[in-house]
Amino acid sequence: MNGLPGLYSVVGRTAVQTQFQYRTSNYLFMLGMVAEPVVYLVVWQTVADAQGGAVQGITAGDFAAYYIVWTLVRNMNIVFTPYGWEDRIRRGELSGRLVQPVHPLHFDLAYFAGWKVVVVLLWVPIAAVLALLFRPTFDVSPVEVLVFLVAIWGAYLIRSMLLWVLGMVTFWTTRVSALYELYFTAELLLSGRLLPLALLPAWAATAADWLPFRYTFGYPIEVLAGDLTTAQLWGGLAAQAAWVAIGAGLVAVVWRFGVRRYSAVGN
């Protein structure tokens, strides 16, 4: 296999090899990460029980389904973070990639995509335990499964592009952690990470529809654990495609100007 598919295949395999060497640390990381949705899940199930079994029509079983799918979607949308960009720029680690005839974005996309293979294998038993403990309610059609399989990669691509753009701000200033925190806070509230978007006030839910965040979290989760209409299913994929295109455009523009400012320090 040659060209970009060949590169993705080799880099992906490299990621699998590397991450299997760190399987214990990967597992511990995943267990730590599962704590977040479990806290949300316990809170919402408690509220649902207190309100007679449901919150705005979402039952305890629906919440369980939502947050169990959440754990898979979260694993799928782990990408190269802006914090990693700080190292890349401040220590000159980008230099090695810049002198090779492939855009560095491809390395990140391929590497983190390969990592997903390890992540999904490790996720299966965790999901099984969560299902036994929290009794999720699923009503899934084959079409929804197919759309979900596409949507989780759409989520991965959107988040990769957006965090790449955010990370590239480091070309201009290496102290941008506050900006990242702002982004992550907006994402937490408007993506469906903290709570299902159906529970947001109407104005916030509308804002979420027009922002990219929900297509990296809430939409793929709702495909499998929600009750989307056919139009919403396909409309979500179309929105994801649009955000991937916007993200790719932003990456191209910011990269073009940013890389000229690279000073290759520390190397």
Added chain:
Amino acid sequence: METAIRVRDLRKTFRVPERDAGLAASVRSLVRRRYREVHAVAGVSVDVAPGEVVGFLGPNGAGKTTTLKMLSGLLVPTSGEVSVLGHEPSRREKAYLGRMTLVMGNRNQLQWDIPALDSFELNRAVYRIPEADFRRTRDELVELLEIGDLVRKPVRTLSLGERMKAEVAAALLHRPQVLFLDEPTIGLDIGAQKRLRGFVAEYNRRHGAAVLLTSHYMADVQALCPRVVVIDHGQVLFDGGLRELTARFSPHQTITVQLATPGADLSGYGTVVPADEGRVAVQVPKAQTSAVAARLLADHAVTDLTIEDPPIEDVIEQAFADRSAVAS
């Protein structure tokens, strides 16, 4: 002259923030930031022919690495013209990046957790090297660098020297026609340095690649570079052969003799300088070397006599010390 590398009046200026020490200066810098311009490269011009090996010498901060970074496309020049293999490096065209390599002594191109062979495979995909060519080149590099036993171990388990050799192999799999080597032997023991030098010479002979090398080890330069470019404060001080460098910056030679009857005072022949036990060394102006040697042989029972140029390190040091004379 056909050129692989053509550089004209290359300049790179960095704008760096600066402030005085202390809390007050820190607060003031919140309101008004002060910047200083650092001219890292200040008008370098040089040509390198295909297949030529050129040593790029200079003290720390002279602008060597910044120049190499601009030639490899890592940095965008502030001004000037650069053409390498007919490409403008700052455009970072794939056609260019696929024909050159940059090896930095402190850079880790290999994947840390997997064997070097897997990193080689990664580079095969990056440079789109046909499978048969890849295997042939990889095997040739592994043999030349004597790393057959090492490439199957995770890179993190290799010593610095072993890792450097594997790095060099990874950097050359696509058979680049231009090599930028920035301190490739830094941190290596004498044996590893020697093997790496031999390898670079052999690669240059086999593939006719142009090589631009920076090193603080003069042994690297003497073994590999018939021509050197000396740079300081971002400007070229000298461009020519090693012998010419010595002739220009060191007007003296050293005559060392072993006398049948030790103890004679040779200060009348030149400046007596320290020498090994049982020998006497005198430094004389180069133009008078033959005459002084003849006089020594005539006046004393000499059992051994050698005439040497000063070590290249001393010549370079002299060049930097006498910068104004050099510039003239």
